[in-house]
Amino acid sequence: MFDPPWRYREGFLVALALLLAGFIIELITPQPGISIPAFPFNMFAGLAFITTIVFLHNFYRGEPMVKWLSSIPAATSAICLVTMLTILMGVFHQDRPDSGGTAEALGLTHVKNSWVFLMSQLYVLTSLGLVTLRRSIPLKRKNTGFILNHGGLWIVIAAASLGTGDLHRMRMELHQGEPVWHAFEGNGNIRHLPFALELLNFDIEEYPPQLAIVDSHTGRLSDTDQMPLPYIEAGETIRVADWHITIEEFLPMATAKDGTYVYSEETGAPPFAKIRALNRSTNESREGWISCGSFKYDSEYIWLDGRNVLVMTLPEPRKYQSHVIARTMQDEPRELFIEVNKPPKVKGWRLYQVSYDQSRGKWSEISVLEIVRDPWLPLVYLGFIMLLAGAVYIFWIGKDRTETVNKPSIKN
Amino acid sequence: MFADYTNFPFYGLLVSGLWLTGSLLIWITIFMIKPVHGKSKIVSVLNAEKASKTTTGMVTGMAGNILIVLGILLFGYYLTVLWLSLGRAPMRTLGETRLWYSFFLGLIGYTTYLRWNYKWFMVYSAMMAVLFIMINLVSPENFSKSLMPALQSPWFVPHVIVYIFAYALLGAASIVAVYGLWLEYFREFKKNLLQLGDNLVYIGFAFLTLGLIFGAIWAKEAWGHYWTWDPKETWAFITWLAYLTYMHFRYFHPNKVRTPLWILALAFVILLIAWFGVNYLPSAQSSIHVYS
Numbered sequence A: 001m002f003d004p005p006w007r008y009r010e011g012f013l014v015a016l017a018l019l020l021a022g023f024i025i026e027l028i029t030p031q032p033g034i035s036i037p038a039f040p041f042n043m044f045a046g047l048a049f050i051t052t053i054v055f056l057h058n059f060y061r062g063e064p065m066v067k068w069l070s071s072i073p074a075a076t077s078a079i080c081l082v083t084m085l086t087i088l089m090g091v092f093h094q095d096r097p098d099s100g101g102t103a104e105a106l107g108l109t110h111v112k113n114s115w116v117f118l119m120s121q122l123y124v125l126t127s128l129g130l131v132t133l134r135r136s137i138p139l140k141r142k143n144t145g146f147i148l149n150h151g152g153l154w155i156v157i158a159a160a161s162l163g164t165g166d167l168h169r170m171r172m173e174l175h176q177g178e179p180v181w182h183a184f185e186g187n188g189n190i191r192h193l194p195f196a197l198e199l200l201n202f203d204i205e206e207y208p209p210q211l212a213i214v215d216s217h218t219g220r221l222s223d224t225d226q227m228p229l230p231y232i233e234a235g236e237t238i239r240v241a242d243w244h245i246t247i248e249e250f251l252p253m254a255t256a257k258d259g260t261y262v263y264s265e266e267t268g269a270p271p272f273a274k275i276r277a278l279n280r281s282t283n284e285s286r287e288g289w290i291s292c293g294s295f296k297y298d299s300e301y302i303w304l305d306g307r308n309v310l311v312m313t314l315p316e317p318r319k320y321q322s323h324v325i326a327r328t329m330q331d332e333p334r335e336l337f338i339e340v341n342k343p344p345k346v347k348g349w350r351l352y353q354v355s356y357d358q359s360r361g362k363w364s365e366i367s368v369l370e371i372v373r374d375p376w377l378p379l380v381y382l383g384f385i386m387l388l389a390g391a392v393y394i395f396w397i398g399k400d401r402t403e404t405v406n407k408p409s410i411k412n
Numbered sequence B: 001m002f003a004d005y006t007n008f009p010f011y012g013l014l015v016s017g018l019w020l021t022g023s024l025l026i027w028i029t030i031f032m033i034k035p036v037h038g039k040s041k042i043v044s045v046l047n048a049e050k051a052s053k054t055t056t057g058m059v060t061g062m063a064g065n066i067l068i069v070l071g072i073l074l075f076g077y078y079l080t081v082l083w084l085s086l087g088r089a090p091m092r093t094l095g096e097t098r099l100w101y102s103f104f105l106g107l108i109g110y111t112t113y114l115r116w117n118y119k120w121f122m123v124y125s126a127m128m129a130v131l132f133i134m135i136n137l138v139s140p141e142n143f144s145k146s147l148m149p150a151l152q153s154p155w156f157v158p159h160v161i162v163y164i165f166a167y168a169l170l171g172a173a174s175i176v177a178v179y180g181l182w183l184e185y186f187r188e189f190k191k192n193l194l195q196l197g198d199n200l201v202y203i204g205f206a207f208l209t210l211g212l213i214f215g216a217i218w219a220k221e222a223w224g225h226y227w228t229w230d231p232k233e234t235w236a237f238i239t240w241l242a243y244l245t246y247m248h249f250r251y252f253h254p255n256k257v258r259t260p261l262w263i264l265a266l267a268f269v270i271l272l273i274a275w276f277g278v279n280y281l282p283s284a285q286s287s288i289h290v291y292s
């Protein structure tokens, strides 16, 4: 063993050694895991790593050790190490504050920031980097797919890991009419921002509410409601079990007036529907108003029999957005709309609509944003584009062509 | 009002009938073939060796083809109508993704059969597809028209379609694995079976990569970061790594049979965990991906 040529056994021993080394470092370092340093130190680390690999490739590519590092057995052991750690990450609940114990001490409750995971990434990057260089120099057309896939993946892994040093994701809570100059980090620390946001208005567009029958014994939907819950719209007739239900009137916002309900724009006015229900087997009938209620008004419902109740569900949001003004020290104020899936950018920060005051629903005067800065993103996307192109290449060429074009070059 | 989904039993049963009868007709032609000298009929047909067909064989084969194509067209039509009437892509719930899965299984089974002439493969794909249709018949899901804002993204449809296509291809590859293991341990293994496995995995893996990256880009737009190691993402990544191992192993050891077959079978188990099992893992308590 350990006499060249190295094969799988050595590969798995190297992986095991890295695993143990990772655990030991994790045990002896005081704080859990490792945090990647911020710019420029992460960039220096990256450049140093690249230099080392290029150096190895240039001057020592004939050495059995370097040759082995860019071979399938080394690659397989590296991929298996990452897979194993990822499986642990996929099984153990991650980043729970109260974890503790052996798993915590070894880094298994925070795999993605742990020393072992870092070790395994370095192993993959070394192998992947060396094989990419070997196939890229000299550049040959037939290696296009190979370089796109392996180089692209290398860039994604390297940029995503180093980038965590400069990645900031913070929560920002906006209250109508108050400019906010700060945000909260994940650990609760306050940070001041180079801009301020002021919420002018928060707006929700909703789907219509739905009609449901609830079993009062179980508190859940009755068995008869197998099908999609129907939307409540005036003029609709719905058949549920033996009931024939007609929606005679629908008011998207209404309040009580003189014993009936009328349209109202009052804050907190919930939707109301006038219902007539007829049971075709017993000929019983029911009539009245139902409403899902709001933070201000109670809900209204109709008993169909001793057990089943006809109710209106709370409408689901179709779209919500914050209308804000962004101010900076230097520039003109800017009006922005922040909507889910459409994050605008201010001073290098992207603004994501996350939440609002759920108890007040569409009358929320609060909007919660997540603001993100990730200067390494363009590099990660470059890797993504290469991987996408590589995938298309694989799809197009398939296995046969690559096989006949490239015979395995290392088979010792 | 919900005529579209209540129609599913009609379409589902009709498509199942067409596919099962069609693939059985195609399968039957095996027995109408004059065997290649020295080989059993089954072995020569499984491996697409040239064998002369009888006229009855041609007729049944043709009829089978027609039925399968009809099934594919009908299913495609149903999915289009469902999409239009829901007013959104029917890809939100587990039940809806199962519909696409059966559709693509039928489609892929048939194209694979056309391309490589594996008759048994058409039969298996049809049976798998029908199984998924039956699951949907037995447990229909709540189909609501509303689509939460995070899902209203241009990346949603490509992400899901590409993934389901990948899953269907890799599901097909797992059939190759099981069948190959059976042949290897109890019968005579044929090398071009692993080539079929490779073809399916290469294409499936390409789609898996597309799905993973579309998902990452979408997550960036919707939630602020492209990769959060959410349990669903984590398992999707493990699946990707498993097929990666298969591809590299095959490249380095083109002549081994058992190990790649076992990797392929195991990879599919991981894929199933990623697809269904994640919801039941302790790590999934706060996943954004758990289906409604």
Ligand code: HEM
Pocket (backbone or CB within 6 Å): A070, A071, A072, A074, A075, A076, A078, A079, A124, A125, A127, A128, A131, A135, A146, A149, A150, A153, A387, A390, A402, A403, A406, A408, A409, A410, B244, B247, B248, B251
């Ligand atoms: C996007 C992910 C990847 C894809 C699509 C991919 C695909 C491939 C393919 C198709 C081959 C066969 C060679 C050829 O066709 O030219 C190959 C070879 C190889 N791959 Fe990968 N691979 C990926 C990731 C990795 C990773 C993560 C490693 C290392 C940790 C790796 C290391 C290798 C090595 C060492 C070879 C042998 C190359 C040689 O001997 O010349 N690959 N890869």
